[in-house]
Amino acid sequence: MAQIRQIAETLDLRACERRPGKTITYGGILEEYMKFVLGKVGVKTGLSIVADTTNGACGLLVPSLFERLGCEILTLNETPDGRFPTHLPEPKEETLGELKKRVVEEEADFGVGYDGDGDRAVFVDDEGKILPGDSVLLIFARDVLEKKRGGMVVCELSCSMAVEEFVKALGGVPVVERVGHVFIMDRMIAEGAVLGGETSGHFYFPELHGMDDGIFASLRMAEILSKCDEKLSEIVNSLPWYPSVHERNFTCPDRLKFGVVERLKARFREARLHVLDIDGVKLLDEDGWVLLRPSNTEPLIRVSAEARSEKKLKELYDFAVRELKKVMKECG
Secondary structure (H helix, E strand, O other): OHHHHHHHHHOOHHHOOOOOOOOOOOOOHHHHHHHHHHOOOOOOOOOEEEEEOOOOHHHHOHHHHHHHOOOEEEEEOOOOOOOOOOOOOOOOOOOOHHHHHHHHHOOOOEEEEEOOOOOOEEEEOOOOOEOOHHHHHHHHHHHHHHHOOOOEEEEEOOOOHHHHHHHHHOOOEEEEEOOOHHHHHHHHHHHOOOEEEOOOOOEEOHHHOOOEOHHHHHHHHHHHHHOOOOOHHHHHHOOOOOOEEEEEEEEOOHHHHHHHHHHHHHHHHHOOOEEEOOOOEEEEEOOEEEEEEEOOOOOEEEEEEEEOOHHHHHHHHHHHHHHHHHHHHHHO
16 A cells, blocks of 8 residues: 555656547446345345445445345435435444334344445344444354355454354364455455455455455345344354454554554563464463554554453453553654
């Protein structure tokens, strides 16, 4: 990204050759996409679904897709509008209040919120609760590993340790990778994985050549729920869970953030602590972990943690934050 920025800032457009362009129009892509994804899912019984397409691209597809599957679909903010008049196209607790409310009011089987370009999906259960991305990954993993035992599941390093444990218990092979579309998708393809996922709501499917697709993820969720007698909330309550802290942000200038994390790595290694450093630095303990990761796009260092007990979680998180603040002060 830094190299691309440098090229853009130094490029002399006046010296570029100018050539006349031409307009190419193709109108069949939406129907082709719908036929493609509908050929890869099967919903046995009609479900009731509420979707917030957040005035983004998904509004062009979601209502028709679920109707063709025999589902009852209520779509919020359906009309694409790049001004995003209702709320930001970021599916999270602060923006999905109306979706949560309508799922409960409509007694829907589940709700789903998409981001603007449709590569992410955040799910709401029948009780109106937003589901963590790694819990959704477990639901998808349970379904796919029943059919493809021994398959690899790619998860990013801030996913719950429950993902690795659960996948192994189901006879699968968990593979931990860096956060981000490029890294997860490439690993999916390289390993021939049966599934991939991130806590942010990106889910990757081999049926889509390893790509992440929020719409397909919601179709797959409908397929899974149509085949079982459990409500989504009941499925989630049956999954393993550990106390956690998810992505608390600490401001750190862009010029310092990567150096700060590198210095933290060195400190942890000098102390002979067990670390994983494929993306930021992840401090590992037999009863938990804490991850310190510089944002690629903002002047922030993000801290996430998880442990088998609240006491251990506090111990790990407090230690990491103390060390982070010390190093930021030293570099400051």
